Amino acid sequence: MAGNKKKKTKVRPLLPRPGARYTCFGDGLCCTDIHGIGPLTKKEVGEMRRIYRGSAGWNDDHDDYMLNTAADGGCVFLMSDQRCSVHAQLGPEAKPDGCRRFPLGLAATPLGGRITTDHRCPCRTMGDRPEIRPEDVEPSISDGGSRPIADRRIKKIPFTAREELSFSEWEPIEAKYLNRLQSREPLLKILDAKAFPALRGSSWEKQAQEFIDARDGTQFGVAMAWVGDSIGSLRNGRSPRPPGRPWVAAFDRAQARSPKARTSRAVFGDWVADEVWSLKWAEDYDFALARTELATRLTIAEDICGRLRDSGARADRAAAEVVMMLEIVGESDFWTEVKDCMRPS
Numbered sequence: 001m002a003g004n005k006k007k008k009t010k011v012r013p014l015l016p017r018p019g020a021r022y023t024c025f026g027d028g029l030c031c032t033d034i035h036g037i038g039p040l041t042k043k044e045v046g047e048m049r050r051i052y053r054g055s056a057g058w059n060d061d062h063d064d065y066m067l068n069t070a071a072d073g074g075c076v077f078l079m080s081d082q083r084c085s086v087h088a089q090l091g092p093e094a095k096p097d098g099c100r101r102f103p104l105g106l107a108a109t110p111l112g113g114r115i116t117t118d119h120r121c122p123c124r125t126m127g128d129r130p131e132i133r134p135e136d137v138e139p140s141i142s143d144g145g146s147r148p149i150a151d152r153r154i155k156k157i158p159f160t161a162r163e164e165l166s167f168s169e170w171e172p173i174e175a176k177y178l179n180r181l182q183s184r185e186p187l188l189k190i191l192d193a194k195a196f197p198a199l200r201g202s203s204w205e206k207q208a209q210e211f212i213d214a215r216d217g218t219q220f221g222v223a224m225a226w227v228g229d230s231i232g233s234l235r236n237g238r239s240p241r242p243p244g245r246p247w248v249a250a251f252d253r254a255q256a257r258s259p260k261a262r263t264s265r266a267v268f269g270d271w272v273a274d275e276v277w278s279l280k281w282a283e284d285y286d287f288a289l290a291r292t293e294l295a296t297r298l299t300i301a302e303d304i305c306g307r308l309r310d311s312g313a314r315a316d317r318a319a320a321e322v323v324m325m326l327e328i329v330g331e332s333d334f335w336t337e338v339k340d341c342m343r344p345s
């Protein structure tokens, strides 16, 4: 295929994914131990410690400087009404860069900067939200001045193990996927990849048990147990023993502000479209493996969603809770190990 080797990546123009919607409603989930709250630069650690001495420091688990959490898992600056006290007292620019950005991100490409969004945030997945506009999100993804900062730079697209595409070759192919993902077509049919491929040096049964054993008393551990339980039931016919639901309070708040329900298909389609659009996968592997990995997580997601629906959860909420679990687990070292073992057929 024609190369694009000399083309540089750029962050402008800022490009939102058509149809992507987000605004912060303050559901309060992102300021908790759903992920490490950081990393912080040394300068940010100093700034946070000037506000409250015990707020930040070196974290051995993350091998970096992070904000500290209180006993309930929330950031030490999180107030009981789920607002950030740094933001409330000193303004958004006083917060660490990572706090200003989440759940937004930026992928520099030869055609401009793609605005990306993580979906482990009910403000991104539930309720009526405005379309993302570059002018609204630019302050969040820029440094102290007005320079947008890229999380990744992707020059070419690894399409298969043997074929690389330039961006002008990739975009029309991708546009068809994105359009279909936002239709009513079954998602697994669009991905056209076999879920649960063979694993080099491992098995799905072993992985299911490892995920269940990863329960450590945190909400993340509960999400891991759900995924392990689902793999065991889908692959090995184990009787499901679903654990409790993580992050329920934040989803209660999200549902209370979202009277109009969406279908679970719409929530899942939006999530998969952003997974493709983010180009995170293109840093490490090709689109064929990306589709296989997504088909596997989506199959698990649909299974867990069905069980939450059976227990009475509203369709969009069930899907949003599951996307939260599958995205957090998908970012973990546990899932990275699984991905590295996948052999797409």
Ligand code: SF4
Residues within 6 Å of the ligand: 030, 031, 032, 037, 067, 075, 076, 077, 078, 079, 083, 084, 085, 086, 087, 095, 096, 099
């Ligand atoms: S500093 Fe503020 S925005 Fe950042 S995690 Fe803490 S409460 Fe949330």
